[in-house]
Amino acid sequence: MQLVLLSGGSGKRLWPLSNDSYSKQFLRLLPAPDGGEESMVQRVVRQIKSSALGADITIATGESQRDAISCQLGDTVGVVTEPERRDTFPAIALACLYLSKQKGCAADEPVVVMPSDPYIDDSYFDAIGRMVEAVKGYVANLVLMGIRPDYPSTKFGYIVPEAASGSNVADAMRVKRFTEKPTAEKAVELISLGALWNGGVFAFRLGYLLEIISKYVDCGHSFDDLRSCYSCFPKISFDYEVAEKADSVAVVPFAGVWKDLGTWNALSEVLGSSTIGKSTLDSASVNTHVVNRLGIPCLCIGVKNLVVAASPDGILVADKDCCESIKPYVERLCARPMFEERRWGTYKVLEHHNGGESNSDTLVKHIFLNAGKNISYQAHNHRSEVWTFIEGEGELMLDGEVTTVRRGDVVNIAVGQKHAVRAVTDLRFVEVQLGSPLIEEDIVRYEMSWPVNHG
Amino acid sequence: MQLVLLSGGSGKRLWPLSNDSYSKQFLRLLPAPDGGEESMVQRVVRQIKSSALGADITIATGESQRDAISCQLGDTVGVVTEPERRDTFPAIALACLYLSKQKGCAADEPVVVMPSDPYIDDSYFDAIGRMVEAVKGYVANLVLMGIRPDYPSTKFGYIVPEAASGSNVADAMRVKRFTEKPTAEKAVELISLGALWNGGVFAFRLGYLLEIISKYVDCGHSFDDLRSCYSCFPKISFDYEVAEKADSVAVVPFAGVWKDLGTWNALSEVLGSSTIGKSTLDSASVNTHVVNRLGIPCLCIGVKNLVVAASPDGILVADKDCCESIKPYVERLCARPMFEERRWGTYKVLEHHNGGESNSDTLVKHIFLNAGKNISYQAHNHRSEVWTFIEGEGELMLDGEVTTVRRGDVVNIAVGQKHAVRAVTDLRFVEVQLGSPLIEEDIVRYEMSWPVNHG
Numbered sequence: 001m002q003l004v005l006l007s008g009g010s011g012k013r014l015w016p017l018s019n020d021s022y023s024k025q026f027l028r029l030l031p032a033p034d035g036g037e038e039s040m041v042q043r044v045v046r047q048i049k050s051s052a053l054g055a056d057i058t059i060a061t062g063e064s065q066r067d068a069i070s071c072q073l074g075d076t077v078g079v080v081t082e083p084e085r086r087d088t089f090p091a092i093a094l095a096c097l098y099l100s101k102q103k104g105c106a107a108d109e110p111v112v113v114m115p116s117d118p119y120i121d122d123s124y125f126d127a128i129g130r131m132v133e134a135v136k137g138y139v140a141n142l143v144l145m146g147i148r149p150d151y152p153s154t155k156f157g158y159i160v161p162e163a164a165s166g167s168n169v170a171d172a173m174r175v176k177r178f179t180e181k182p183t184a185e186k187a188v189e190l191i192s193l194g195a196l197w198n199g200g201v202f203a204f205r206l207g208y209l210l211e212i213i214s215k216y217v218d219c220g221h222s223f224d225d226l227r228s229c230y231s232c233f234p235k236i237s238f239d240y241e242v243a244e245k246a247d248s249v250a251v252v253p254f255a256g257v258w259k260d261l262g263t264w265n266a267l268s269e270v271l272g273s274s275t276i277g278k279s280t281l282d283s284a285s286v287n288t289h290v291v292n293r294l295g296i297p298c299l300c301i302g303v304k305n306l307v308v309a310a311s312p313d314g315i316l317v318a319d320k321d322c323c324e325s326i327k328p329y330v331e332r333l334c335a336r337p338m339f340e341e342r343r344w345g346t347y348k349v350l351e352h353h354n355g356g357e358s359n360s361d362t363l364v365k366h367i368f369l370n371a372g373k374n375i376s377y378q379a380h381n382h383r384s385e386v387w388t389f390i391e392g393e394g395e396l397m398l399d400g401e402v403t404t405v406r407r408g409d410v411v412n413i414a415v416g417q418k419h420a421v422r423a424v425t426d427l428r429f430v431e432v433q434l435g436s437p438l439i440e441e442d443i444v445r446y447e448m449s450w451p452v453n454h455g
Numbered sequence: 456m457q458l459v460l461l462s463g464g465s466g467k468r469l470w471p472l473s474n475d476s477y478s479k480q481f482l483r484l485l486p487a488p489d490g491g492e493e494s495m496v497q498r499v500v501r502q503i504k505s506s507a508l509g510a511d512i513t514i515a516t517g518e519s520q521r522d523a524i525s526c527q528l529g530d531t532v533g534v535v536t537e538p539e540r541r542d543t544f545p546a547i548a549l550a551c552l553y554l555s556k557q558k559g560c561a562a563d564e565p566v567v568v569m570p571s572d573p574y575i576d577d578s579y580f581d582a583i584g585r586m587v588e589a590v591k592g593y594v595a596n597l598v599l600m601g602i603r604p605d606y607p608s609t610k611f612g613y614i615v616p617e618a619a620s621g622s623n624v625a626d627a628m629r630v631k632r633f634t635e636k637p638t639a640e641k642a643v644e645l646i647s648l649g650a651l652w653n654g655g656v657f658a659f660r661l662g663y664l665l666e667i668i669s670k671y672v673d674c675g676h677s678f679d680d681l682r683s684c685y686s687c688f689p690k691i692s693f694d695y696e697v698a699e700k701a702d703s704v705a706v707v708p709f710a711g712v713w714k715d716l717g718t719w720n721a722l723s724e725v726l727g728s729s730t731i732g733k734s735t736l737d738s739a740s741v742n743t744h745v746v747n748r749l750g751i752p753c754l755c756i757g758v759k760n761l762v763v764a765a766s767p768d769g770i771l772v773a774d775k776d777c778c779e780s781i782k783p784y785v786e787r788l789c790a791r792p793m794f795e796e797r798r799w800g801t802y803k804v805l806e807h808h809n810g811g812e813s814n815s816d817t818l819v820k821h822i823f824l825n826a827g828k829n830i831s832y833q834a835h836n837h838r839s840e841v842w843t844f845i846e847g848e849g850e851l852m853l854d855g856e857v858t859t860v861r862r863g864d865v866v867n868i869a870v871g872q873k874h875a876v877r878a879v880t881d882l883r884f885v886e887v888q889l890g891s892p893l894i895e896e897d898i899v900r901y902e903m904s905w906p907v908n909h910g
Contacts, residue, residue, distance in 0.1 A: 013884075015754075016587025016754075017750075022752065036629070124752055129821070141506065143466075167855065168743070192898075221730050244472060265633075267651055273724070280784055280787075282777075282780065284774075284777055284780070292770070294770070295806060295807065295808075296471075296767065296768065296769045296770065296793065297769040297770070297788050297790070298769060298770040298771075299470075299471075299769060299770070299771050299772070299773075299781065299784055299785070299788070300772045300773070301771070301772070301773035301774065301777045301778070301781050301784065302773060302774035302776065302777025302780070302781060303761065303772055303773070303774055304774070308770075310770055311749065313751065314752040314753060314754060315749070315751065315752070315753040315754070315763075315765055315770060316748070316754050316755075316756070317740075317753070317754070317755045317756070317758055317763050317772055318754075318756035318757060319756065319758055319759075320759035321757065322737075322739055323756070325737065325739070325756060326754065326756050329737060329756065330754070332735075333752050333754070338751065341521060350805040350806050350819055351805050351821060351885075352750065353750075353821070353846075354846065354885070355845075355846045355883075360846065360848075360862075362845040362885070364805055364819065364821075366806060366808070366819075384863060385537070386843045386865050387840045388887040388889075390808065390810075390817040390887070390889065391808075391810045391815065391817075391824045407815075407889060408839060410841050410865065410867055410887055412865055423694055428808070428810075428817055430806075430817070430887050432843040432845070432885050434470045434845065434862060434863055435842075
């Protein structure tokens with residue numbers, strides 16, 4: 001069977017720890033079995049691998065998340081990236097084309113699509129197993145997971161089943177209808193009818209979706225060709241395009257632990273500690289969580305019911321009951337990301353200074369390269385850079401010349417000069433960018449290969 | 456007449472904006488008449504100069520505050536610095552010796568000593584004028600200011616006057632006794648007796664104090680000699696050593712605006728705006744003040760009755776009613792100051808990174824030099840530095856060689872290498888220090904003179 005994890009998200013509601021290139025599923029904040037911390041997507045992938053499903057995993061995501069996925073999951077999963085952000089139907093369609101064309105999956109192979117970020121217990125994967133069984137047993141063309149509601153939520157869509165037919169409440173039930181996010185009153189009524197939350201988990205045979213996809217593209221073409229006409233797919237959700245139109249839909253109920261860690265309030269409930277990072281809560285502080293990714297201390301005195309989160313992107317101080325409402329305020333900030341996880345390592349911005357004139361932008365970064373990784377060979381047309389190496393050993397390539405660099409070495413990289421660096425051991429350097437203005441896309445990439453290690 | 460402002464303070468209670476070299480009186484947070492912001496000491500000095508007192512001002516302080524005073528007040532005040540921190544009696548004694556020996560003041564010149572940080576209205580200086588009149592009129596050897604109490608505070612000492620003798624309640628009254636910080640019950644009783652808060656303002660003839668001083672040192676010596684035996688003075692407050700022993704003490708009442716801006720709660724009441732720096736309060740936030748000296752945004756959502764303060768030293772989130780209790784927590788942080796105001800300009804630390812081994816400390820600073828100022832000629836025995844100039848124009852001296860430096864220039868300063876820089880225009884550079892470990896006192900200073908400007 002094939003499992004497709006949808007990894008999207010704008011990263012606004014867990015600001016300032018998440019940002020556009022670092023969505024909430026990548027935050028390494030959850031307590032991991034090894035005593036460390038893991039991200040939501042790392043947790044889900046670990047759970048899948050330790051389950052009995054035996055599934056191949058493919059992550060469907062956008063180009064901007066490729067580096068974070070590679071950094072957190074390595075080569076253990078397939079990755080298919082949308083050329084542009086559209087909606088869940090096109091994203092799932094592209095993933096199915098990838099499974100068919102690139103992985104050579106057969107038309108009757110069961111596919112399960114699920115989010116990459118739910119906080120769940122292992123019984124979730126038992127429910128997925130039952131969904132796969134229902135697909136294999138031709139119970140329906142499309143099988144959904146229905147989350148047993150805790151309370152009459154107005155945030156989720158509901159799935160209304162036919163009256164339970166089987167003797168086992170865990171069995172698949174025919175779906176009578178879908179209901180969009182209801183009012184609180186309507187939600188109470190839906191729950192009394194046995195309705196379940198739509199958890200965004202879908203199971204089907206690959207061939208079933210390929211048939212729907214063929215309405216928009218000719219599935220005879222190669223995957224690369226199909227990917228290049230991604231804009232042929234309508235901007236529509238999978239729920240609208242597939243689930244609501246399907247004439248044969250079943251739902252498998254799930255009643256285990258299931259949390260949407262979409263807000264700081266929800267996330268704080270599953271953190272391993274009330275403080276992460278350099279943080280102090282005084283004895284008068286109550287029901288407060290602090291996550292501090294800055295190198296400076298955070299001190300909370302006499303506060304109640306707060307989430308305090310700090311990163312190079314900014315500082316949030318929010319009442320836990322108001323965390324839902326941060327999104328529009330964060331959207332107005334619209335700053336560049338101040339830290340990112342890349343395939344080669346991480347960086348954080350220490351300062352962005354603007355002298356007030358054109359040609360006066362300065363960006364100071366702390367860059368960390370994992371041993372064995374390298375930054376690609378590139379040049380910039382609008383900025384010069386000064387690198388001061390502060391830790392580890394690396395190999396620098398500058399206009400074709402390779403030298404060894406260590407703590408204390410300083411490199412001036414002029415506008416237009418080709419440069420790359422490879423970490424021999426874990427490597428850190430401070431980069432001062434001087435630009436006019438700072439354009440992130442100001443990169444020309446070149447082919448190169450590293451000489452045999454002479455370090 | 457001579458006015459001595461006592462400028463001390465450990466800077467703990469207004470952390471993280473104040474620190475050991477930048478006490479609360481230097482925080483530029485108060486709304487100034489020109490629409491900008493001024494510090495407590497700038498406000499007091501401005502008020503004195505616009506008053507009718509016609510006083511010469513001398514600041515009595517510690518060596519660590521000399522740069523901040525010079526930066527904020529320029530050459531308009533005299534400065535006398537203690538060789539070591541003792542208490543208020545030695546500090547005032549040294550200032551009096553300075554007035555007598557260095558400034559040549561006569562023994563019958565009236566001297567008024569006051570704190571450098573009270574938040575007061577202009578009528579405060581009328582009261583000081585009446586204190587000076589009382590000294591001149593031989594009403595008493597020592598005249599104190601008594602602040603008319605607002606409430607039965609347990610934080611202040613009280614001055615109990617004899618029953619008012621004059622017809623005018625603003626007249627000087629004989630002091631019956633002093634009372635230390637009382638219980639709340641005792642405070643109510645004291646107020647019913649007409650007691651006043653001891654505001655730490657003292658007026659006397661210079662000769663009166665010189666006589667007391669001569670118990671400890673021989674006033675016949677030069678000021679420099681007297682300063683070098685500063686440790687001869689006992690560690691005792693002026694209240695204990697002088698006021699409580701004096702047999703002729705009067706008090707002049709003051710009933711105008713008088714605030715001790717010693718806590719964030721008190722300070723927030725006089726700020727010109729609820730947010731200073733990059734800060735957003737949502738519409739659900741109530742009675743909250745944010746002061747953000749970091750370059751990144753701070754967002755407050757649904758919070759109530761808070762002070763949020765952020766600087767390169769750290770982040771404070773405190774309930775306004777608990778601000779009194781931050782001091783012990785701040786003392787435990789005991790980090791190096793992360794920003795300072797110096798006679799030549801300012802710096803802030805962008806990052807302090809430690810690789811975990813000896814010889815692996817790295818400090819990244821943003822340094823700002825005011826036009827015309829220079830950093831003294833120096834060398835370091837335990838650290839190298841890399842300077843990247845990002846704004847303005849300067850003259851660099853490196854082992855005796857002078858060159859012009861501008862945006863984009865990079866200078867490597869090796870261990871032991873002599874260096875200085877002078878700002879021709881306002882000048883900024885990023886400094887990366889690599890040390891083993893970073894010792895702030897790792898400075899050897901050299902004499903030098905700048906060649907005639909050839910820039």
